[in-house]
Each structure stands twice: as structure tokens, then as C-alpha cells.
Amino acid sequence: MLTDTKLRGLKPRANPYRIADTNGLCIEVRPTGAKVWRYRYRHDGKPSMITIAEYPIVSLAEARAERDRLRALVKGGANPAQVARTERAAKQEQAATTFAVVAAELLVKRAKEGLSPGSVKRERRMVEKDLVAIGGLPVAEVSVPTLRAALRKIERRGAVETAHRARALAGLVFRYAIAPGRADRNPANDLVGALTQPQTPT
Known part of the structure; x- marks a missing residue:
């Protein structure tokens, strides 16, 4: 069974080697000196192995907890x-469909369609x-309250007209995302009339 003292004392060799802990967990020491947690298991009768993370970024206790989850x-x-691959793909898909990413795609499209460079900027x-508060969220997960909070923040700066323009731009982004199925609703539509109206000169 491994201990932190043993782990710290492991030295690199010309070839990678592994030292077992318990229940399939082991540490792999590589020629570079990197120490990597790996978990050995059998699935459908076939031996397999999955990499967990590097030590000491992931501690011995954390590696054992992850091993127990995998077991x-x-x-x-x-x-x-397979589960790890699916989770990785889901994260990549989520990262590719944030509001900011979809908005950037839309702006490229609008520039190609003739929107002036100044307007694009x-x-x-x-x-x-x-709209930074919603930029990192998956576009499908931006709710009416979340969008309203972002627009209210703009209003509190006294930039009422900007808040209205931001709502309109967000609406374009949601509409663009709906067409290919990356979102299923446009929360900006629910905020029509919900913002402070700009003051008109008398």
C-alpha cells in the first residue's frame, strides 16, 4: 500500500514503471519524473486501464476516492x-455552445452579410x-431571470439605451442558436417591455 512518503521517494527510471496501491489503483512513474495515477480494472472480461491525474496535483486520498467512484x-x-470519453465530449460540446461562442459565430456571419466593421466591433x-455575466453559460441554459439580471446591471450604470440594445442583440443570438437546435427558446422575447424606457427629449 502506498503512502505519501513512498510516493515522494519514487525516482524516475529509463522506462515507465508502476507501483500498486490497492483495489486496482497504482502510480505510474515516467522517465520525465511525472507520477500519474492509474486505475486497472476488467470490463466484459478484458483488462483495461484509465488515467486519473498526476500526483501531487491529486493526492493519495483523492486518488483513492476517484478509484472508489470508478470501481x-x-x-x-x-x-x-467510455464514461470518461462521454463526459469529455459533453464538456467539449458545452464549451462550444456558450452564449459568447454562439455570439461570436453570429457576428462573423453578420459581418459577411454586410454589417459595418464599426457595428461588429x-x-x-x-x-x-x-453581457459578460451570461457569456460563459451554455446558450440553452440562459434563463429569463439570468438575462434580466445582466440587463439590470447595465441599467444601473445609467446606460438604459445600451440595455435595450443588449437585449435586442441577445435576442439575435438566441434566435441564431435555435435554428440548429443549440437552444430551444429565446428569453430575450420575455423581456420586451420589462426594461426601463429611455428618456425622450422634451
């Missing part, structure tokens, strides 16, 4: 490597500055 997957009939700045 539970195996006992439930799942293949941890202004709208990009609006996404990066005024």
Missing part, C-alpha cells in the same frame, strides 16, 4: 474509459462587456 461504475456494468464589445 462503482465497473460494478454497475459501465466501462470507466460595437456588438462584440457589448457581448464581452455588457
Whole structure:
């Protein structure tokens, strides 16, 4: 069984080697000196191995906890490597469909369709500055209250007209996302009339 003292004392060799802990967990020491947690298991009768993370970024206790999670997957009939691939793909898909990413795609499209460089720059700045609170969220998960909070923040700066322009731009982004199925509703539509009206000169 491994201990932190043993782990710290492991030295690199010309070839990678592994030292076992318990229940399939082991540490792999590479020629570079990197120490990597790996978990050995059998799925459908075939031996397999999955990399967990590097030590000491992930501690011995954390590696054992992750090993226990992976063991539970195996006992439930799942293949941890396949589960990891699915989770990785889901994260990549989520990262590719944030509001900011979809907005950037839309601005490229609008520029190609003839929107002036000045307008493109202004709208990009609006996404990066005024709508930053929702930029990192998956576009399908931006709710009416979340969008309203972002627009209210703009209003509190006294930039009422900017808030209205930001709502309109957000609406374009949601509409663009709906067409290919990356979102299923446009929360900006629910905020029509909900913002402070700009003062008109008398």
C-alpha cells in the first residue's frame, strides 16, 4: 500500500514503471519524473486501464476516492474509459455552445452579410462587456431571470439605451442558436417591455 512518503521517494527510471496501491489503483512513474495515477480494472472480461491525474496535483486520498467512484461504475456494468470519453465530449460540446461562442459565430456571419466593421466591433464589445455575466453559460441554459439580471446591471450604470440594445442583440443570438437546435427558446422575447424606457427629449 502506498503512502505519501513512498510516493515522494519514487525516482524516475529509463522506462515507465508502476507501483500498486490497492483495489486496482497504482502510480505510474515516467522517465520525465511525472507520477500519474492509474486505475486497472476488467470490463466484459478484458483488462483495461484509465488515467486519473498526476500526483501531487491529486493526492493519495483523492486518488483513492476517484478509484472508489470508478470501481462503482465497473460494478454497475459501465466501462470507466467510455464514461470518461462521454463526459469529455459533453464538456467539449458545452464549451462550444456558450452564449459568447454562439455570439461570436453570429457576428462573423453578420459581418459577411454586410454589417459595418464599426457595428461588429460595437456588438462584440457589448457581448464581452455588457453581457459578460451570461457569456460563459451554455446558450440553452440562459434563463429569463439570468438575462434580466445582466440587463439590470447595465441599467444601473445609467446606460438604459445600451440595455435595450443588449437585449435586442441577445435576442439575435438566441434566435441564431435555435435554428440548429443549440437552444430551444429565446428569453430575450420575455423581456420586451420589462426594461426601463429611455428618456425622450422634451
